[in-house]
Amino acid sequence: MADGSDFEFAANSAPVSAEDRAAMLTEPGFGRVFTDHMASAEWTEGRGWHSARVMPRGPLSLDPAAAVLHYAQEIFEGLKAYRTETGDTVLFRPDANAARFRKSAERLAMPMVSDDLFIGAIEALVKADRDWFPAGPEGALYLRPFMFASEAFLGVRPAKEYRFLVLASSVAGYFKGAPKAITIGVSRNLNRAGPGGTGAAKCGGNYAASLVAQAEAIEHGCDQVVFLDAVEHRFVEELGGMNTFFVFDDGSILTPPLDGTILPGITRDSLMTLARDEGVVVREERYAIDQWQADAASGRLRESFACGTAAVVTSIGKVVDGDTSFIIGDGGPGPVTQALRERLVAIQRGQSNDPHGWLKRLF
Numbered sequence: 001m002a003d004g005s006d007f008e009f010a011a012n013s014a015p016v017s018a019e020d021r022a023a024m025l026t027e028p029g030f031g032r033v034f035t036d037h038m039a040s041a042e043w044t045e046g047r048g049w050h051s052a053r054v055m056p057r058g059p060l061s062l063d064p065a066a067a068v069l070h071y072a073q074e075i076f077e078g079l080k081a082y083r084t085e086t087g088d089t090v091l092f093r094p095d096a097n098a099a100r101f102r103k104s105a106e107r108l109a110m111p112m113v114s115d116d117l118f119i120g121a122i123e124a125l126v127k128a129d130r131d132w133f134p135a136g137p138e139g140a141l142y143l144r145p146f147m148f149a150s151e152a153f154l155g156v157r158p159a160k161e162y163r164f165l166v167l168a169s170s171v172a173g174y175f176k177g178a179p180k181a182i183t184i185g186v187s188r189n190l191n192r193a194g195p196g197g198t199g200a201a202k203c204g205g206n207y208a209a210s211l212v213a214q215a216e217a218i219e220h221g222c223d224q225v226v227f228l229d230a231v232e233h234r235f236v237e238e239l240g241g242m243n244t245f246f247v248f249d250d251g252s253i254l255t256p257p258l259d260g261t262i263l264p265g266i267t268r269d270s271l272m273t274l275a276r277d278e279g280v281v282v283r284e285e286r287y288a289i290d291q292w293q294a295d296a297a298s299g300r301l302r303e304s305f306a307c308g309t310a311a312v313v314t315s316i317g318k319v320v321d322g323d324t325s326f327i328i329g330d331g332g333p334g335p336v337t338q339a340l341r342e343r344l345v346a347i348q349r350g351q352s353n354d355p356h357g358w359l360k361r362l363f
């Protein structure tokens with residue numbers, strides 16, 4: 001199944017016309033433009049995975065008692081397919097997304113999805129919708145594999161039926177108008193995740209829990225919210241959907257450790273590897289919010305940035321914490337952040353060598 005060839009293919013009989021597609025791809029933004037197809041598979045207890053197919057993208061028919069609608073048994077992934085300058089279509093570390101999807105599934109008491117099913121579904125979908133890559137340097141197909149409990153049952157236990165789907169969305173930049181550095185607001189009262197919770201799983205519930213804090217941050221003029229640890233309300237964890245890094249005057253970089261409340265980002269891991277390749281000292285340590293402010297004031301802290309598949313690497317220029325705020329560096333994107341971003345993007349776009357074998361060529 002690894003090459004997607006085991007997926008039945010039911011072509012969309014009313015695809016978007018080439019003309020309309022071209023119009024949709026001129027300014028796709030993020031997560032608004034969807035392709036003609038989706039990949040789908042079903043899981044039933046006793047039978048396992050079956051009915052793998054690529055089919056026209058469209059509304060689902062779901063029993064209103066479907067467990068996901070009541071108890072939120074749902075997980076997802078996010079990765080991008082890129083078109084390189086040589087015309088190859090590639091995925092970036094899809095095996096890492098597949099492995100993380102299994103970890104999330106385990107935490108949410110859901111069935112395992114093999115690499116073959118996970119990557120095969122993506123491959124079959126990207127092949128079907130290969131005409132949906134936007135032009136331009138940030139253009140990509142953002143892939144959204146997800147799985148939810150479809151069994152109609154209101155009792156509380158892991159469901160016995162699941163659906164696995166992959167959507168593809170044509171994307172350009174994540175932040176509208178690509179701001180040079182973002183402003184983030186500290187959430188003092190609301191937590192994203194606590195010890196023993198689901199913070200390390202990529203599940204919709206974590207996002208549901210983060211939305212009020214995100215909305216509050218936006219009300220206060222910020223682009224994103226940053227969460228602190230749920231126990232001491234001191235240590236910086238991550239944004240609603242991005243990991244955080246700190247760059248110091250001695251050239252070292254720091255990112256909070258994966259202690260179960262932080263999502264293990266593949267961008268985070270890739271940037272740590274690239275930095276270490278270049279001899280940079282990378283520490284995974286807790287970092288307190290008051291230390292962040294003090295280090296920004298003293299100049300010991302030079303840069304901060306957020307990272308994730310959707311927004312890649314984004315500088316944090318300003319932090320708003322209640323009535324106070326502080327600027328990082330000169331408030332603009334810093335050189336270490338930009339260099340790391342460029343190094344990563346060059347690999348993803350096939351513009352430089354790929355020393356860790358992160359690209360998987362599809363066709």
Ligand SMILES: *Cc1c(COP(=O)(O)O)cnc(C)c1O
Pocket residue numbers: 078202238239240241242243263264265266267268307308309310
């Ligand atoms: C997906 C996600 C990230 C980033 O992970 P990547 O693998 O780098 O895309 C960070 N934090 C949260 C909460 C996420 O859901």
